[in-house]
Amino acid sequence: MLKGDNWFTEIEDRNGIAFSLRIKQKLHEEKTPYQLIEIFETESFGNLMVLDGCIMLSQKENFIYHEMVSHPVLFTHPNPENVLIIGGGDCGTLKEVLKHQSVRRVYQIDIDEQVTRLSEKYFPELCVSNNDVRAELLFVDGIKWVQQSAPQSYDVIIVDSTDPIGPGEGLFAQSFYESCHAALGENGLLIQQSESPLIHQLLLRDMHKSMRLAEYDDVKTFFFPQMVYPSGWWSGTIAKKQGVLSGFREQESKNNDFNCEYYNHDVHKAAFAMPSFFKNLVS
Numbered sequence: 001m002l003k004g005d006n007w008f009t010e011i012e013d014r015n016g017i018a019f020s021l022r023i024k025q026k027l028h029e030e031k032t033p034y035q036l037i038e039i040f041e042t043e044s045f046g047n048l049m050v051l052d053g054c055i056m057l058s059q060k061e062n063f064i065y066h067e068m069v070s071h072p073v074l075f076t077h078p079n080p081e082n083v084l085i086i087g088g089g090d091c092g093t094l095k096e097v098l099k100h101q102s103v104r105r106v107y108q109i110d111i112d113e114q115v116t117r118l119s120e121k122y123f124p125e126l127c128v129s130n131n132d133v134r135a136e137l138l139f140v141d142g143i144k145w146v147q148q149s150a151p152q153s154y155d156v157i158i159v160d161s162t163d164p165i166g167p168g169e170g171l172f173a174q175s176f177y178e179s180c181h182a183a184l185g186e187n188g189l190l191i192q193q194s195e196s197p198l199i200h201q202l203l204l205r206d207m208h209k210s211m212r213l214a215e216y217d218d219v220k221t222f223f224f225p226q227m228v229y230p231s232g233w234w235s236g237t238i239a240k241k242q243g244v245l246s247g248f249r250e251q252e253s254k255n256n257d258f259n260c261e262y263y264n265h266d267v268h269k270a271a272f273a274m275p276s277f278f279k280n281l282v283s
Contacts, residue, residue: 005022006022006023006024007020007021007022007023008020008021008022008023008040008042008048008050010050010053010054010055010230012199012230015199015230015231017199017230017231019055019228019230021040021042021043021044021045021048021058021228022042022043022044023040023041023042023043023048024040024041024042024043025040025041026038026039026040026041027039027040027041027047027122028118028122030114030118032112032114033112034111034112035051035052035112036051036052036053037049037050037051037112037114037115037118038050038051039118039122042058044060045058045059045060045061045228046058046059046060047059047122047123048228049090049115049118049119049122049123051115051162054162055228055229056090056162057090057092057123057228058228059123059125061226061227061228062090062092062123062126063092063260063261063262064224064225064226064261064262065092065193065224065226065234066092066093066095066096066126067096067260067261067262067263068222068224068236068262068263068271069093069158069160069191069193069236070093070096070097070158071096071253071260071263071268072191072222072236072238072248072263072268072271073156073158073189073191073236073238074097074100074103074156075248075249075252075253075268076189076238076245076247076248076249077155077156077187077188077189078187078249079102079155079187080100080102080103080155080156081102081103081104081105081155082103082104082105082153082154082155082156082185083097083103083105083106083107083154083155083156083157083158084106084107084109084145084146084149084153084154084156084157084158084183085097085106085107085108085109085157085158085160086109086110086142086145086146086157086158086159086160086161086171087109087110087142087159087160087161087162087171088108088110088158088160089108089110089112089113089115089116089119090115090116090119090123090126091108091116091119091120091123091126091127091129091130091137092123092126093108093158093160094106094108094129094130094135094137095126095127095128095129096260097158098129098132098134098135099256099258100258101257103134104134105134105136106132106134106135106136107136107138107145108135108136108137108138109138109139109140109141109142109145110137110138110139110142111139111140111141111142112139113139116130116137116139142171143170143171143176143179146176146179146180146183147179149179149182149183150183151182151183152183152184152185152186152188153183153184153185154183154184154185154188155184155185155187155188155189156188156189156190156191157180157183157184157188157189157190157191158191158192159171159180159190159191159192159193160193161192161193171192172192172203172206172207172210173210174210174213174214177190177210177211177214177216177239178214178215180214181214181215181216181241184241185241186241186242187241187242187243188240188241188242189238189239189240189241190211190216190238190239190241191236191237191238191239192207192236192237192239193234193235193236194207194221194235194236194237195234195235196229196230196231196233196234196235197221197223197233197234197235197275197278198231198233199230199231200230201281204221204235204237204278204281204282205281205282207219207237208221208237208282211237211239214239216239216240216241217240217241217242217243217244218239218240218243218244218245219237219238219239219240219245219282220237220238220245220272221235221236221237221238221274221278221282222235222236222237222238222271222272223235223271223273223275224236224262224267224271248268250265253265253268
C-alpha cells in the first residue's frame with residue numbers, strides 16, 4: 001500500500017514485519033480476473049511490480065532470484081533439454097533457462113497474460129528471449145497443464161510461483177507434486193521457490209513432507225538473499241524423482257559461456273550449506 005510521503009509498504013502482519021520503497025510515481029494499475037497488478041517507479045530500485053499488494057520484483061535485484069531458480073537446478077540435471085516453467089510471467093526465469101545450450105524446448109505456463117504484457121512494457125530487459133524459437137508462452141492454468149502432460153515429458157520443472165495464496169495456492173499441494181512427478185523423466189528434477197527459511201518454516205517443513213509423500217527420492221533446500229521479499233532471505237527447494245541429490249556439473253558451471261550477475265560455481269556450492277536449525281526442521 002502507498003503510505004505517506006510516497007512510500008510503498010508491504011506489511012506482513014502475521015510476522016510483524018514490513019518493507020518499504022520510496023515511490024516516484026505509479027506507472028500502471030490494473031485488476032485482471034486473477035489479481036491486482038500495480039507497477040511503480042521507485043527512487044532507487046527502478047520499476048517495481050506488485051501483485052495483490054505483495055512485491056514481486058524490482059529492476060535492481062530480480063537477477064538474484066531468476067538466476068537462482070534456474071541455474072542450480074539446470075546444472076544439477078545431467079542434460080536438461082525439455083523444461084517447463086509454471087508461473088514466471090515476468091519472463092526473467094525464461095531468459096535464464098534459455099542461456100543453456102542444451103535446452104531445446106521451454107514451455108512457460110502463466111495463468112495471467114497481463115503479467116507478461118506489462119513486463120514487456122515496464123521490464124523489457126527480462127523479456128529479451130521471449131521470441132526465442134525454443135520458447136513457447138502459454139496463458140493457461142499451470143496445474144491443469146501438468147495434469148494433462150504426457151508421462152516423462154520434461155527434464156526439469158521450475159515452479160516460479162507467487163506466494164501460496166490466490167492463484168498460487170494449489171502449486172504447493174501434494175497432488176500438484178504428484179502430477180509433476182509423473183510428468184518428469186527418469187532423471188527429472190522439480191524446483192520450487194520456497195519462501196523464507198526464517199519466517200515460513202512451517203511451509204517449508206510441509207513442502208518437504210509433501211514432496212516425499214509424492215514419492216520423490218530426495219529433497220534439498222538452498223538459500224539466497226532477496227532484499228525485497230519478507231525477511232530478505234529466500235530459498236528454493238529441489239526434488240529429485242529418482243536417486244540422491246549429490247553434486248552438480250561443476251566444470252560446466254565453472255566454464256559456462258554466459259554471464260550471470262549473482263550465480264557462479266562457488267555460489268552454487270555455498271547455497272546448499274544447510275543451517276543447523278533447518279536440518280532439524282526438515283529431518
